[in-house]
Amino acid sequence: MNLFDSIDQYLNYPREQAYNLFLDKKNLKIFKVVLNIFILITVISSAVNIGTNQTLNFAIILSLINLILLVSFRVIYKRYFNTGNIRRSIFIFLIFQLIMSISINIFYPKDKEEIKESNTKSKKEQVIHQKDSLKSDGITINMNIDNDKSVFEYFFMFSIMVLVFRFSKQEIIQLFVTGLSVSLIIMFSIKAEFTPDNVIPNLILGILMFVISFPTERKRQKKFYEQYDFHYNRNYENLRMKKELDYAREIQLSMLPENEATIGDIEIAAVSLPASEVGGDYFDYFKISENEIGIFICDVSGHGVASGLLLSGLRSCMHLILEDNTKPGIVIEKLNRMIRKTQNRKMFVTAIFAIIDVEKNKCYLYNAGHLPPYKISGESKEIFKIRKHGIALGAMKTVESAGQDNEVVFDFNKSDKIIFYTDGVNEAMDNKLTEYGLDNLELYLNNNADKKASDLLNGLVGDVKKFCGNISQRDDLTLLIIQRN
8 A cells, every 4th residue: 555645756855854754744734634623623612611601711711712823723724834844833733732721621610510519528628629710800710620630631632643643753752751741740730639540541541642653653654665765766767867957957057147136237137947957048148348248048949958958058159259259140140150060950049149338328139039028218118129030040051140130229228128038938828728928028017117127027927927827837937137227
């Protein structure tokens, strides 16, 4: 019998860490059910208290406080509880419920039979076993300190809950010691009478539950490790390849520059989110001179290892080209030659290279088959789509670098912005396979034209994710926003 839905989700972690994660995921599910049960029990016990005693007493106040806390935990369950804090939270929850349960029982008003029985005792016994009921502002406080069973019967229930949840051996010992200590402290603090016929059976049963939990935990751990080892050995090669891909992803992401930067009076905000382990998007920016900033963004056809390898070559080639020439048309032509000469597969790259000259207040831009960037005027907040573009890199032997027809020159003044993006933005889909599209992109830019670069970028990424809902990302998503301060 399998202990879990899929062992594969744990194979990416070391053996012990995988087992702890397994316990935490189980505890998350169990804790949700336990909260619902405790809420139901608290509601019923509170209703019985009110119906039986028909007066406001300290026990009902404690019950209502406990109910409010339980409901609060249930409301914030998804937002607060996770695999990182679930066992610590359960530990605190169990100890708190033990204290609350004993306290409610202690302050629960005696029924008529108990009062009649206590009246037959001597005055000395009544002083020892029952304090007189006190009333303050309509609240009845009645401590029943003669029922020592009320302490250890809850310790027994506490031990059952420890058995229900998934804890390590060390945590079971800690809970046992803590639960027993709390019970004894409360018993001695209220000076409850120790009667073996009540205390010992509950204490023995409680200890028995803890003893049972040890072999149960050992058996659970052994079964998990057996399945983990079996599946790990069977899928070793796939796991090794996945680790290599994850490592390649880390290297690729490390090649990207900082997501936020300021060069002179140019503010840059960017993000690249690969859809798979290795993505096909890349962006970069360069300080060409005191007055010139270079901007580059590209998208290799497809995504995966092949795209990632081509991107690594593009990046290296880009840095070498800029040492000799920074004219957008010539830079794009040389990149095209590199792609044509270094790979036989029909892989294409859409790219934009732009030079921003802050002294001349100009932007020189060459678009090689990439999606049209947008310019937002800092003065009028108008949005302009820069439509002119050439063919994608790798599609033909030349990109017509001799002619400057495909190079665009436009003003780039104070507070102006340029938005570059890849098709992971406009082709993002929701669960109905409807694309986010350029219309939604333009609508968002129009409504948020006055935001600064970083806020505009974060808001746009959030808008795309909100549109997609819980649908997983299908393509690499890259955004690059340049603002003139």
